[in-house]
Amino acid sequence: SEREDPEVVHALMQTTLTELAEVVVEHGGHVDKFIGDCIMALFGAPVAHEDDARRAVAAGLAMQARLQTMNRRVEAEHGQRLAMRVGINAGLVVAGEIGRPGDYSVVGDAVNVASRIQGLARPGSVTVTEPVRAQAQGPFTFAAAGTVSVRNRNAPVEIFEVVGVR
DSSP states (O other), X not given: OOSSOHHHHHHHHHHHHHHHHHHHHHTTOEXXXXXXXXXXXXXXXXXXXTXXXXXXXXXXXXXXXXXXHXXXXXXXXXXXXXXXXXXXXXXXXXXXXXSSTTOEEEESHHHHHHHHHHHHSOTTOEEEEHHHHHHHTTTEEEEEEEEEOOTTOSSOEEEEEEEEEO
């Protein structure tokens, strides 16, 4: 955005976020909101599935793959590539109307931790917390990425990077 006209940046972000949001929906997730250049996606709310953690991890990997495909065009048109971090957490939240009447969202520590993990993730990666790893380990393989301190949290959080699909 520093080197491009704001209209060009807007068009690129609109296209990118629209395509990535489609991936969320294709995997059974719900796009909760767009926060700047971020997508907050929910799996398990408003519709729950027994395999929501697996769906979230699969969506994260598919989003990274979609961005790499999109980058062929972005690089040709803009001379640079886009990068993205995906952070996934699982936990209890309160779901319902938040803010304006009719606006559905979730709040709770699990949301805050997911946001912090996303910010700590390596560009191009899908990084998850232990609860997600435990629930999604059947079809996916993970590598320990350490224990991290998370802002506004007393206990450190153990994180893992998704490294493969079985």
